[in-house]
Amino acid sequence: MKSKLLAGVLALGLAAPLAFADDEKIKVLSRNVYLGADIFPVLAAAQDPDPLAVPLAVTEVFQTAQATNFPERAGALADEIVSRKPHVIGLQEVSIWSTQIPGDFLIGNPAQASDVVYDFLEILMANLEARGLSYEVAASVDNADIELPFVAGITAEGPILGDVRLQDRDIVLVRKKVSYSNALSGNFTVNGVVDINGVQASFTRGYNILDVNVKGADYRIVNTHLEVGGSEPFKSLQAVQMNELLQIVDATSSDTNPIIMLGDFNSDPRDTPFVSASGIPGLDGLPLVPPYLQATGTGYGDTWLMQDKIRGEGLTCCFDDAVSDETATLSSRIDHVFLKLNGSELERVKVKVLGDSSADMTDTSNLYPSDHAGVFAKIRFDD
Numbered sequence: 001m002k003s004k005l006l007a008g009v010l011a012l013g014l015a016a017p018l019a020f021a022d023d024e025k026i027k028v029l030s031r032n033v034y035l036g037a038d039i040f041p042v043l044a045a046a047q048d049p050d051p052l053a054v055p056l057a058v059t060e061v062f063q064t065a066q067a068t069n070f071p072e073r074a075g076a077l078a079d080e081i082v083s084r085k086p087h088v089i090g091l092q093e094v095s096i097w098s099t100q101i102p103g104d105f106l107i108g109n110p111a112q113a114s115d116v117v118y119d120f121l122e123i124l125m126a127n128l129e130a131r132g133l134s135y136e137v138a139a140s141v142d143n144a145d146i147e148l149p150f151v152a153g154i155t156a157e158g159p160i161l162g163d164v165r166l167q168d169r170d171i172v173l174v175r176k177k178v179s180y181s182n183a184l185s186g187n188f189t190v191n192g193v194v195d196i197n198g199v200q201a202s203f204t205r206g207y208n209i210l211d212v213n214v215k216g217a218d219y220r221i222v223n224t225h226l227e228v229g230g231s232e233p234f235k236s237l238q239a240v241q242m243n244e245l246l247q248i249v250d251a252t253s254s255d256t257n258p259i260i261m262l263g264d265f266n267s268d269p270r271d272t273p274f275v276s277a278s279g280i281p282g283l284d285g286l287p288l289v290p291p292y293l294q295a296t297g298t299g300y301g302d303t304w305l306m307q308d309k310i311r312g313e314g315l316t317c318c319f320d321d322a323v324s325d326e327t328a329t330l331s332s333r334i335d336h337v338f339l340k341l342n343g344s345e346l347e348r349v350k351v352k353v354l355g356d357s358s359a360d361m362t363d364t365s366n367l368y369p370s371d372h373a374g375v376f377a378k379i380r381f382d383d
Contacts, residue, residue, distance in 0.1 A: 025214065025215060025217055025379060025380045025381055026087050026088070026212075026214045026215075026217070026219060026260070026378075026379050026380075027084065027085065027086040027087050027088075027376070027377070027378050027379075028086055028087065028088045028089070028090070028221070028260055028262060028337060028376070028377050028379070029080075029081070029084060029086040029088070029089045029090070029262075029354075029374055029375070029376045029377075030089075030090045030092075030223070030262035030263055030264070030335055030336070030337055030374060030375045031077065031080075031089065031090070031091055031092070031354075031370065031372075031374040032091075032092040032093050032225065032264040032335060032370060032371075032372040032374075033070075033073075033074075033077060033091055033092070033093050033094060033095075033120060033124070033369075033370050034068070034073070034093055034323065034370040034371045034372065035065065035093045035095040035166065035168065036064065036065030036066075036068040036070055036095065036097075036118075037061045037062070037064035037065040037068065037321060038061070038064075038321045039061055039166070041057045041060065041061065042054060042057045042058055042061060042148065042196065043194055043196070044057070045057035045058075046194065046195065046196040046197060051197075052151075052159070054148060054149065054196060054197050055148075055149045055150055055151050055159070055161060056151060058148045058149060058150040058164060059150040059151045062097070062150055062164050064321060064322065065097060065118075066117075067322065068321075068322060068323050068324075068367060069362075069365055069367060070095075070118050070120055070123060071118070071123050072362050072364055072365055072367060073323070073362060073367055073368075073369050073370065074120070074123045074124045074127045075127050075362065076355070076360065076361075076362050076367075076369040077124060077127070077355075077369045077370070078124065078127035078128050078130075078131055078133075079131075080354050080355060080369065080374060080376075081128060081133065081135075082128075082131045082133060084354075084376050085133070085175065086175070086376065087174065087175050087178050087212070087214045088138075088172065088173070088174055088175075088178065088212055088214075088221055088260075089135070089172065089173040089174075090170075090171075090172055090208070090221070090223030090262045090263055091124075091170065091171045091172070091173065091223075092170050092223075092224075092225035092263060092264045093120075093168060093225065093264075094120045094121050094124075094140075094168075094169040094170065094171045095118070095120045095166060095167065095168055095169070096116060096118070096119050096120065096121075096165075096166070096167040096169075097116070097117045097118045097164065097165070097166060098112075098113040098114055098115055098116050098117060098164070098165040098167075099113050099115050099117055099150075099152070099162055099163065099164050099165070100112075100113035100114065100115060100162055100163040100165070101115075101152045101153075101160070101162035101163075102152070102160060102161065102162060103149050103150075103152070103161050103162040103163030104163065105147065105148060105149040105161070105163045106149065106161065109147060109163065109199075112147060112165060113147055113162075113163045113164065113165035114165075121137070121169070121171060133175075134175070134176035135173040135174065135175055135176070136173065136174055136176070137171060137172075137173060138172045138173065138174040138180045138183060138208075138210055138212070139171065139172040139180075139183040139184075139185050139208035139209070139210050139223070140169055140170070140171045140172075140185060140208070141169060141170050141171075141185035141186060141187065141206035141207065141208055142167065142168075142169055142206070143167075143168040143169060143170065143187060143204045143205055143206045143225075144166070144167070144168040144201075144202065144203050144204045144205075145165070145166075145167045145168070145204075146165070146166050146201050146202075146203075147163050147164070147165040147166075148163065148164060148196060148197075148199075148201075149161045149162070149163055149164075150162055150163070150164045168204075170185075170206050170207065170208055170223055170224065170225050170263075171208070171223075172208045172210060172221060172223050174212060178212055178213070178214055179212065179213045180210050180211060180212045180213070181210070181211050182209075182210055182211045182252075183208070183209070183210040184208075184209040184210065184248075184252060185206065185207065185208045185209070186206060186207060186248075187204050187205065187206045188204070188205050188206065188207070188240075188241040188244055188245070189244055190237060190240050190241065190244075190280070191203055191204045191205055191227070191237065191241075192227060192233065192234065192237055203227070205224075205225055205226060205227055205241055206224070206225070207222065207223065207224040207245055207248070207263075208221075208222070208223040208224070209221070209222050209223075209248070209249060209252060209253075211257070217381070218257045219257055219258050219259070219260055220249070220253045220254065220257050220258070220259040220260070221259075221260050221261075221262075222245070222249055222259065222260070222261040222262070222263075223262055223263050224241075224245055224261075224263040224264075224265070225263055225264045225266075226238040226241050226242055226245075226263070226264070226265050226266050226267070226291055227241055227266065228266050229266045229267055229268075229271065229290065229334075232276070232277050232278045232279070233278035233279055233280055235274065235278075235288075235290065236276040236277075236278035236280060236283050236288055237278070237280070238265075238266055238267065238290070238291055239276075239288040239289060239290055239291065239294070240283065240288070241291075242265070242267075242290075242291035242294045242295070243294060246294060246295075246298055249261070254342075255342055255343075256342055256343060257342060257344075258339065258340065258341055258342055258344050258379075258381070259300070259339070259340040259342065260337065260338070260339055260377075260379070261295065261300060261336075261337075261338040261339075261340070262336065262337045262338070262375070262377075263335070263336070264334060264335050264372065265291045265292060265295075265334055265335070265336055266291070266334050267290045267291035267292040267293075267334055268292060268332045268333055268334050269292050269302070269333060270332075271290035271291075271292055271293065272290070272293075273287060273288065273289050273290070273293065274287070274288055274290075275287055275288070276288050292336070295336070295338045296338075299340050300338035300339060300340045301338065301339045301340070301341070302336060302338060303336075303337045303338065303339050303349050303351050303377050303379070304333070304336070304337075304351050304375075306339065306346070306349045307349055307350060307351060308348065312353075313333065314333050314351070314353055314375075315329075315330035315331060315332060315333050315353070315356070315373070316330060316332070316333055316334055316335040316353060316356070316372050316373040316374075316375060317330055317331070317332045317333075317334045317335065317371075317372050317373070318330065318331075318332075318371045318372060319368050319370075319371045319372075320371070321371065323367045323368040323370065323371050324365070324366060324367055324368075326358040326361065326366070327358075328368075330356060330373060335372055335373065335374070335375050336375065337351065337375050337377040339379065344381050344382075345381060345382035346379070346380075346381055346382070347380045347381055347382045348378075348379075348380045349377060349378065349379050349380070350377070350378045351375060351376065351377045351378075352375075352376045352377075353373045353374070353375060353376075354369075354373060354374040354375070354376055355368060355369040355370060355372075355373050355374050356373035
């Protein structure tokens with residue numbers, strides 16, 4: 001894979017309140033809705049020789065996904081959308097959880113699990129409709145599709161193994177009367193692959209790109225969810241994915257319409273360039289630039305820092321896995337709304353972090369809407 005290395009300049013700043021007149025041109029929201037559990041314990045269990053290590057770890061992950069109760073959290077997410085009414089919403093981790101009991105994983109998984117437990121998109125859309133809002137799926141991409149065994153029950157003879165399947169999607173919703181065209185969705189060329197009990201599980205990531213027209217003005221919208229950062233090989237993967245995304249956007253976009261690029265980039269403004277030690281052929285020893293710096297180094301402004309008044313840090317990640325700890329605090333800013341003006345004159349931008357306070361927790365089970373905060377931006381251009 002060809003890699004054009006990108007550089008950027010880190011801009012530092014504080015946070016801002018949201019205040020705006022009602023004549024803003026476009027309102028956008030980026031929201032990682034949280035698949036419901038941390039799946040990394042399964043990867044750790046894959047290193048354990050005990051044949052039940054993976055099923056037990058998967059069982060715990062699935063139980064956590066049920067306990068974090070997306071149907072309830074979806075109501076809180078829908079309330080956020082009702083209060084802001086964004087024209088465009090970029091969603092990440094729009095999951096489908098399915099089961100198959102008894103499972104067939106141990107005999108080669110000839111049939112995929114298809115008994116749907118949760119379809120996050122269907123649940124969220126029903127909540128929006130119940131609140132009188134009309135949104136349409138304008139773009140969708142299927143990402144990781146992973147099926148593994150779990151303990152579905154216990155008998156005198158031993159555990160009953162079923163299969164649980166997790167399907168991941170990135171989706172763009174547009175509000176009623178917002179026209180859209182030229183939708184392009186896809187998966188990145190390079191993704192993380194992990195061996196789990198002899199099965200090569202690909203943690204595929206993706207993106208959505210489309211044009212929207214809001215109040216007579218055209219915009220290019222990009223939504224994505226990059227690989228996690230931190231350690232190798234993940235931070236190298238996310239750098240390569242961002243590089244690919246920017247090249248695709250550049251090759252498929254007009255140079256006259258503003259580009260609004262939003263999503264969970266898993267990259268904080270404090271990230272710094274590094275030399276890859278990922279073990280991935282062709283990358284080891286190469287200097288790489290983290291996604292945030294790639295964006296700001298190629299003409300995209302960080303809308304959080306483009307505000308007239310900046311107050312606070314705008315942190316978006318992450319609450320505890322159970323999303324139930326009222327004392328939990330956010331520690332990084334990895335969800336962003338980037339803006340490339342392409343010659344347009346910006347009049348004002350206002351950005352607000354949503355769902356970042358214990359006051360935003362659900363009434364019944366006391367859950368945060370997600371393990372991430374959302375990023376809502378109002379952007380107005382000079383006519």
